[in-house]
Amino acid sequence: MQDVQKLVDFITTSNWLILLFGGLIGLMMTPAEFALGIVLGGLIVAINFHLLKKTLKTAFCPEVVLEKGRSVVSGALVKYYIRFGISGFIIYLLISKHIVHPLGLLAGLSVVVASMFLATVLELTRLFFKEAV
């Protein structure tokens, strides 16, 4: 359990770090629109990840599941779609008003996926070296 919790903590921290470094590199090396896309896209998914974590922690604790049964799923899905609708609307505004460069936004939206990929690579490396020793 501790290992699994550590993994989520790692992903949460690396989300912000990747966003910070990605934003800084974007600001230094790409046009302002592209860099803004990275920062705003990264912010959207990092905040989404936090809210998803909060929803799951409150809705899926054993007491609530045993008490409410399968209605917990519909509650979690409704919250998910509200969150998705709001982020969709923000992304719509950013793209349709040409506030950000779409490719920069795509890069920013990949922050959470990049964190997960990094966590997987680190876990695999650790596993590989543990077996080698």
Add this chain to the structure above:
Amino acid sequence: MEFLVSSVWAAGLAIGIAAFGAAIGQGLGLSAAMTGISRNPEAAGKIQVNMLIGLAMIESLCIYALVVALILMYAHPALQSAIKVAFGA
């Protein structure tokens, strides 16, 4: 004109198919997690964490599809020239 119509069709299909797949995947995942927690409440923490990662992954894919759909409609590289050809503006 056909280019614009095709873009809108492609955008609609892209987000529609992505949302369909994501909804099915999330529903199955959440349902299985619920069953797991009901049967073994001590494993709730582990299930929550794995579910969090899975759901975030599914959500990212759906957001990518949304962005691609919006790009097709509002920020397609050939959109301006297509509008010029279609409407002569």
